[in-house]
Amino acid sequence: MNTIIEQYRKQLLELAVYEERTARIYISCIYKYIDFARSQLGIDPINTTPQHLKQWLIHLKKTKLGSSSLVQHTAALTSFFSFLMNMAIIDHNPTDWLFPVRIPKSELNQPIDKDTAYQLLKSIDRSSWIGQRNFMIVSCLWTLGLRRQELANLKIKDFDPHYDPKHNIGLLIVQGKGRKQRALFVVDKLYHNLVNYLARPVSPTHVKKHGRVKNRPIFPSNNGALLTGNHVLKIVRQATQQAGIEQRITPHVLRHSFATEMYLQRVPLNHIQDIMGHHTEAETAIYINVPEQLKQQALEIIVIEGEFSWPYLYGGTSRL
Numbered sequence: 001m002n003t004i005i006e007q008y009r010k011q012l013l014e015l016a017v018y019e020e021r022t023a024r025i026y027i028s029c030i031y032k033y034i035d036f037a038r039s040q041l042g043i044d045p046i047n048t049t050p051q052h053l054k055q056w057l058i059h060l061k062k063t064k065l066g067s068s069s070l071v072q073h074t075a076a077l078t079s080f081f082s083f084l085m086n087m088a089i090i091d092h093n094p095t096d097w098l099f100p101v102r103i104p105k106s107e108l109n110q111p112i113d114k115d116t117a118y119q120l121l122k123s124i125d126r127s128s129w130i131g132q133r134n135f136m137i138v139s140c141l142w143t144l145g146l147r148r149q150e151l152a153n154l155k156i157k158d159f160d161p162h163y164d165p166k167h168n169i170g171l172l173i174v175q176g177k178g179r180k181q182r183a184l185f186v187v188d189k190l191y192h193n194l195v196n197y198l199a200r201p202v203s204p205t206h207v208k209k210h211g212r213v214k215n216r217p218i219f220p221s222n223n224g225a226l227l228t229g230n231h232v233l234k235i236v237r238q239a240t241q242q243a244g245i246e247q248r249i250t251p252h253v254l255r256h257s258f259a260t261e262m263y264l265q266r267v268p269l270n271h272i273q274d275i276m277g278h279h280t281e282a283e284t285a286i287y288i289n290v291p292e293q294l295k296q297q298a299l300e301i302i303v304i305e306g307e308f309s310w311p312y313l314y315g316g317t318s319r320l
Helices: 002-014 022-043 050-062 067-086 114-121 128-146 150-152 188-198 206-210 229-242 250-263 268-275 282-287 293-302
Strands: 158-163 170-177 181-187
Touching: 002 022, 002 067, 002 268, 022 050, 022 067, 050 067, 114 229, 114 250, 128 150, 128 188, 128 229, 128 250, 150 229, 150 250, 158 188, 170 188, 181 188, 181 206, 181 268, 229 250, 250 268
Parallel strands: none
Antiparallel strands: 158 170, 170 181
16 A cells, blocks of 8 residues: 555655645545444455544544645545546445535634734745745735725825834725725834835836836735735735645635634724725624624623734844
């Protein structure tokens, strides 16, 4: 069996062009099933039936494995038994009868904690202009709670670095859904990083494409055009992969992370609603991923004491 799995691993890397990390995860999933098949089911894994796989997935579910991990195990089994079919080792694929595992939205958008966010940002190589741009994209998504298309549409004229430079405060005008504008403060570390990023030399292509400085995108593509929302998504996914983070991270996950962190910092729900550009508090509540009991307790005791800021993200205690 070890020889077969080694052949399978080579196919993943050479023919299917999987990343090394993904191949390792798949191999780990296969070995776990093989151990279960031999020790619990008492069968040779080659003789696996759909019923055996059903028992395996039920066993995984009982261990409180999340839906995303169940999807990963199912994908590994499907590819492995397809490989055995192609090698003529088996004559039918038992995974053909498996129902797809549905991932609940609550699991898809699980927020990341601060340590994971720092890990994500530190993985980005900032030695090039592209790296600097990508670093700022992820920074703004996480610390401002922007939608990916809102970020992609930002132009230089939307950012005012002179709002209160003495206290490191800038103002960003965001064009939200339904042409609804909202103003966000850019403070401390993020303020410095954004100002320095915008002070970079501009390529002739960018000048030719947009003319006046104020009309240029804050985060242009390589040829100076506006990024698309899908391009922003790809940038976040690549950074996640480079950081070796297994948790699913997208711009929408970063938006959930922002809302959750603001809530845990005792910011009133209606303020979070305004910052995120939502129409109702109920819409904002969907983005806050904390236990229901904690939500209720916090709603009962929240008060606003002075003006809110979160200096640990941008200021002295930041690790960026």
